Amino acid sequence: MHISSIFALALGLAPAWAVPVQELTGLDLTPGAIPLDKFRLGGDLKVLKPKLRLGDRIDFALKKRISLNWNDGDDDVTKAELTANWDEQDDVKVINMADFGSALEKVDCTAPTMSLDFKTSGPYNEAKTSWNWVNGASKNNIIMFVNHPSCGEDKADAPFRVTSIRYDDQRFIAYMTVKEIDDLESVIPDGDLVVETLADVDEPIVNARDLESDPELAKRIVAKKTTTISLNKNFDNRNIFSLGSGNNYVKLDCTDCGTRGKIKVKLYAKIRLFRVKKSYVEFRAEDVQAFLNLKLHGKGNKSGKGHKVVVPITAYGFEIRRVATLRIAADIGVGYDASIDGEGHVTWGATAKLTNPSVWRECFKGCDDEKSGWQITTTQVEPKGAGSLKAKLGVHGFITPKAEARIFKSGYEVGVAILAPKFDGTATVSGNSNGGICANTKAILGVDVDLKVGLQCYVYAGDNYQSPDWRKVLFERMWTLYDKCFILARKP
Template structure:
């Protein structure tokens, strides 16, 4: 017997009971049941369950109005985040740096978690992830002064967001987390300047990754080639140096069924930017002009997209890891004369 009577369970939760005796009161049209309360995982011996994104048809909406289907049929993970402030300032020997950043992530992931159980045994479990309007952009304003003789590295998680999950009858759970990491490396630098650089990367809505949590050979993915939009680079003075920056939205999806748990992660290094500044000086003029100073700037934009899956508690040792897309950096050459 399954009930959602308020005296037996929460209003939104149906509670199963195993009935082992019934006494009928024919005169008063009543039946008295002797039953033991059970957990769903004790009585649901065979079932197929789909948790996730389900586009609503007109028929679904009609049933929702009659309270015949759940209203929360979708599990979507928002990737929307923003950061607009100073990343860090530092002094290393005779080199001073300050980096301001404007970082945006947009869109969402539609997530499906499918489970098939037969007589209390897990027959299949899989997760399907589809992006929708997913993009990330990073724009940096660098203020650099002095000489840096060895590489300087900085990395930090600037945004960490837990996403509300779904739990069904304490049998199936689905949750999510979003971290946005930013890294900056300056390999060398000579001079004093202000520089701005940035890029935006977008993922197609046709992208998909399917992770079979029981048999990895069934995993598949497609459509993860991104589009790049560089943000025009500016520079205020003659300098020499090399810098790299990346923004990386990292997604972790946690799922469990019948006491077994998994973690599926998306590590999206999108975008990363490499910029090399080479000073030019020529008393007779550079680039066939009368200007005697200049800078050649080679700016590369790229992405690295990975997916992985691990059993819960073994996240450091995933049983599956796959490159979804690793780009050849797109080169932009800029020449600035002074």
């Protein structure tokens, strides 16, 4: 199953106008859980670390509510928070070891007996007074989240169920009878999980040629950006396809192409009655635009159909142990169904900007899909040409962000295809030294263009956006860009 967000694209120089995106009735399909071993995206996961407060702040009070926080530890780009409460559980209280400040000398996190060695008597006695509640009734228990350097990173935020405590008043040690909880979801009666990319990151514009000459560059860029996808990419002066040779060939080139903006991702889950009742992934497109200026040229009668990934954004993501993982990747490229009959070339293009911001929320469980934005403004470049030919101009830019998420033990896979600007039409380049081109007696060269431009976006599953295993149409809109003859040269 799959999800998404949306962008828009087009190209050029000229007056701009706003065109509303038309929402189409989609298939009544809801993404569901998939086996974790069926995930397609690879790449290393960065472990988000708990935000520890091992300073002067000390709090040993047993609570009914808790908030666990994580971040990436570097630029603080990715943040996560799990809030939970046990208000309806009379026999359960909760505490986070991170609240103990610097009071502990060391901790032995080995079950079935966990020992907490206090530095001095004051904090020890304060903790004992608070924690003796668990010994007051056999049904009482404490959920303790372990955060201490002595326990090691693999135990960070690991939950343990404490059923009784005995104390060594001479050495200031508390011995807890514990059992480690493998299934965190099963001990949270009511809670919310939010993971999102909050910080703005200044990302450089990266040329596709740079990525080709230095494959490690993409990995270094990815390593810095956690779960914000930058769309600041150029792929100008780039051949998209080339078929044939000699007197029978066709080529499509990007003379000035690229994308701008970024996508931020939010993962949310609502836990109720010890199970996830609501979950979704939200894609937020900010300052997104694309420009596509193209040249189709050749000789003879030749056609090409397919798509080319020009800028792959390698899968990357994060893991919160026992809680969630999120992997994200994207491809930027050009799809084509173009042909030429004759000899010469034709150029055309446009730029498109998406409403800022544009948000798509794909619901996995217990909620409805939501959208906002998704209007586009376009500017166009007038076609030019030379020679004598007829050409089919079926070309589109594409951005295909994908996400794979695990929330506790359930896995979800989501992707969206944004095809924009999407061109569909024909062009005829013709010349006559006697004039008469474009019904003008003085015009000796012209290009007659019937061209539509638009946007298509759909949620999909599978490896190939052009032939997905499953898809649900989100938006589709085409409108006339040109239906006229352009005079390219006149009699002296």
